[in-house]
Structure formats: C-alpha cells, structure tokens
Amino acid sequence: MKIRWLRSGLVSLRSAHAYVQAESPRQARELVVRLERAIQRLEEFPNSGRNGTVPGTTELVIPNLPYLVVYRVMEEEVQILRFFHIRRYK
Incomplete structure (x- = not known):
C-alpha cells in the first residue's frame, strides 16, 4: 500500500519538528526517524x-513517544492527515 502525506500532515510534522528542534536538534532528528519507521x-x-475520534480516520500512536498520527485508508493508499503531540490532541 502506498503512503501519501497530505498537506495538513506535512504542515503538522514540520511544526512539531521545529518545536523540538528549538530545544534539541538531535531529538528532532530522532523524532522524524522514528515517525518514518512507524509510518x-x-x-x-x-x-x-x-x-480515530473522527469517523473514517485511524490513529497510530508512535511507540515510546507522546505522538500520534491521524490517517485514513483509501483504496490503495494510506493518507497521512495530521501529526499530533498527545497533550495537544483533543
């Protein structure tokens, strides 16, 4: 199955990466690597x-990290919709 990041997913990933990178560039790189493996x-x-909490979506908790990915499964692709820190997700 093909993985496709929608714009909203990429924007939320970039935002999370920038937030973590401000404190620790190494942790920001590790975040992206672990996210890519999970996806x-x-x-x-x-x-x-x-x-997912929204009908038609699925949520993947990233192992050993306080993040989750919201996605939906379409015919032949997984669409990545958003990436959240669990404390900010409601």
Missing part, C-alpha cells in the same frame, strides 16, 4: 492503528 509499517499493516 512505513502502515504500508504492510494499514489497519494496525485504533479507530
């Missing part, structure tokens, strides 16, 4: 997340 697994296991 790559969605290519094979697109339904591995939990049901």
Whole structure:
C-alpha cells in the first residue's frame, strides 16, 4: 500500500519538528526517524492503528513517544492527515 502525506500532515510534522528542534536538534532528528519507521509499517499493516475520534480516520500512536498520527485508508493508499503531540490532541 502506498503512503501519501497530505498537506495538513506535512504542515503538522514540520511544526512539531521545529518545536523540538528549538530545544534539541538531535531529538528532532530522532523524532522524524522514528515517525518514518512507524509510518512505513502502515504500508504492510494499514489497519494496525485504533479507530480515530473522527469517523473514517485511524490513529497510530508512535511507540515510546507522546505522538500520534491521524490517517485514513483509501483504496490503495494510506493518507497521512495530521501529526499530533498527545497533550495537544483533543
């Protein structure tokens, strides 16, 4: 299955990266690497997340990080909608 980042997903990732990078460039790089690994697994296991709070979406909690990815599974692709710090997600 193909992974496609929508604009909203990219914007939220860049925002989170910039926030973390202001404190620690190393942690910001690690955040992106771990996120990419988790999202790559969605290519094979697109339904591995939990049901999202918004109908039609799925949420993937990033292992050992306080972040989650909101996505939806379409016919042949996983669309990454948003990336959130769990404390900011409501």
